[in-house]
Amino acid sequence: MSNCVLAFDFGGTKLAAGLVETKQGAVLCHYQEPTPRGGADASLAIMLAWGQRLLAESPQAVVGAGVNFGGPVDSRRGIILESHHVAGWNNRPLAQELEEKLHLPIAVDNDANGQALAEWRYGVGSGTRSFIFINLGTGLGGGIIIDGHLWHGAHGLAGEFGHFPLHPDGPLCSCGRRGCFEALCAGPALQRRLEEALTHERSPVRLTLAELWTAAEAGVPIAKRVAGAIFEDLAHGLAIIQLSFDPELIALGGGAARYTASQLHDIQQRARSYVLPVVSPYLHIAHATLGAESGLLGAAAIFLNQARDGHA
C-alpha cells in the first residue's frame, strides 16, 4: 500500500503545502498563498495550520514531512542558515520546530536540491543513478545525485555551478566576481545580452526575451547571434559539469532554459566538442519535465531520501 508525505515549499514569493502520494509522486491536495510580509513567524504559522489540516484530511498514512526551502540550509541539523527574501530565518531550527508541533519526522533541504531530487525520483532523471539538475532562473544553481545519493559536499556547499569562473573579464556577477556562469546564462544575463546586442547593432528588429529562442529558431539574424553566443557559454559550463561528475544525464530547468528541442540538441553538440573524446558520447542533456508541482514533489523527495539514508 502506498503512503503519503506532507510537503512544504517555502519560497521567497510563495508558500505551498500539500500531501504527496509517494509511489507515483501525485499531489493529492494542496494549499498555496503568496509569502506573507511579517517574516519567518508569519510564514511558519500559515504552514503549521495547513500541515495540521492536511494531516487531519489525509486518506492515507503520513510517514513524515519534507521541507523545500528557498535559501541555504544545514540539512543535517534541519537548520535554516538564512533567507535572502524573508526576515527572521537566520539560524532557525525549522525541523525541530515542525517536529514538536506535527509529531512527525522532518527533513529539510534547499530548493535546488529539492528540484534535483524531484526530477530524479519523478521526472526526467528517473531510472538514472547519477544525475545533475541545473536551474536557470534569476540565478543559476543545481543539485548533484551520485550513485543514488544527493551530494551535499563536505560543507553543504556543492552544486554552486552558477559561480564557475568562465570568463575572467566577463560581466559582473551577483557574487562580485566577473564572468561567472550565472552572469552569462541566467535570466538577467540573457536580458542584458539581448538588450546590448539590440543597442549595439542599432537593430530595427524589436525583440523581447520571451521571443528570443523562437526568433533564433526562425532564423532572425540578431536572435541567432545572441542565442549562439549564449549556447557557447552554456556548452562550456556543461562540459565542466560532465568532466567533473560523469553523470548519465544533465537536466536543465527554470524560466531561462526554455530553448527549443533543436536548440537543446545544438547546446549538447557544442558541449560535446569541449570534453575529451572518450567522454563526449556520454554527455546527454534534457529539459526538466516537472511543472508547477516540482516544489512540493521536491519536498516529498527530500523527506524520502533523508528517511532512506537514516537522517530524518
Ligand SMILES: [Zn+2]
Ligand atoms: Zn558569481
